[in-house]
Amino acid sequence: xxxxxxxPVFALDLDLEAPxxxxxxxxxxxxxxxxxxxxxxxxxxxxxxxxxxxxxxxNYTTKLKVADGAGxxxxxxxxxxxxxxxxxxxxxxxxxxxxxxxxPTGVPFFLDLKERIRASYNPDFLLIDARTGITEMxxxxxxxxxxxxxxxxxxxxxxxxxLRAVTLSPHAGRGRCGCVAGTxxxxxxxxEAKQSSPRRVFWIASSRSLLSGRPLRAGPVGSSx
Numbered sequence: 427x428x429x430x431x432x433x434p435v436f437a438l439d440l441d442l443e444a445p446x447x448x449x450x451x452x453x454x455x456x457x458x459x460x461x462x463x464x465x466x467x468x469x470x471x472x473x474x475x476x477x478x479x480x481x482x483x484x485n486y487t488t489k490l491k492v493a494d495g496a497g498x499x500x501x502x503x504x505x506x507x508x509x510x511x512x513x514x515x516x517x518x519x520x521x522x523x524x525x526x527x528x529x530p531t532g533v534p535f536f537l538d539l540k541e542r543i544r545a546s547y548n549p550d551f552l553l554i555d556a557r558t559g560i561t562e563m564x565x566x567x568x569x570x571x572x573x574x575x576x577x578x579x580x581x582x583x584x585x586x587x588x589l590r591a592v593t594l595s596p597h598a599g600r601g602r603c604g605c606v607a608g609t610x611x612x613x614x615x616x617x618e619a620k621q622s623s624p625r626r627v628f629w630i631a632s633s634r635s636l637l638s639g640r641p642l643r644a645g646p647v648g649s650s651x
Contacts, residue, residue, distance in 0.1 A: 433497040433550035436487075436543055440567050441557045442467060442516060445504030451490055462488065465503035466539070471515050473535055474524065483546055500547055521562040536566055574610040581615055586633060589613070 439447035448462050464486050473479060480486070483502070490499040505512040524532040543552060556567030568575050579585035615633050 434547060435497060435499045435551045435553060436547050436549035437499065437501045437553040437555065438543075439465065439502065439504045439555050440563050441555050442504050442563055443557060445507045445512075447555045448488065448501055448503055451499075451501070462503040462506060465505040467505040467512065467515050467519070469539070470535065471518055473531070474519065479535075479538055479542060483542060497550070498547075500549070502543075525562055532562075532566070533570060536570055540571055569609070572609060574612065576612045576614065578614045579616070581633070583632075586615075 437447060439445050441447070445465075466486070469479060469486060487500045487502045490501065492499060505515060507513070520527075521532075524530060524535070540552070543549070552571070554567045554571055556563055577589055579589045613633065615630075
């Protein structure tokens with residue numbers, strides 16, 4: 427876990443179809459709900475309309491209240507979800523066109539945004555919340571922007587097969603998108619099995635097999651397939 431008490435952190439919500447990163451910081455029923463305003467979708471849509479990226483990102487970020495002496499935490503939300511205006515803006519983005527069209531602008535846009543975040547906030551950590559599956563946003567979040575990718579999954583064949591597909595896909599596209607090789611992948615496989623149970627041993631072995639490209643072997647009785 428990242429120690430955020432003494433270092434600055436910037437969190438970016440790229441789970442555009444189910445945005446909600448700001449909810450994760452509402453700690454307890456007494457916590458004040460974070461108000462969200464314009465975010466990355468607003469910046470992207472304006473950019474696609476030939477407007478330059480904003481000189482300041484202040485209007486697109488929220489600063490969390492932290493204890494005295496703690497490192498700052500800034501959040502850039504996806505936008506004003508769940509408002510109708512947010513979904514209207516998101517529907518204007520043609521992902522294929524901006525990444526694979528005649529004049530693809532997606533990669534320069536996200537690299538420029540990352541650099542502006544660095545220049546404006548100089549965070550020790552840039553955290554990116556992205557949706558699951560092989561999508562345009564998933565590709566940006568796993569190939570273009572990060573130095574490290576943390577993959578979360580449940581102990582099931584469905585999750586592990588999907589996880590393998592996601593983790594293999596960046597390597598195939600890395601040369602085309604201009605990403606730097608060497609991204610580190612970390613896997614967190616959640617299981618309710620007891621520490622030394624055959625089921626837990628089975629899923630540890632299965633996770634290693636699937637993620638290395640080997641077929642899944644038969645499991646013990648009671649293992650979730």
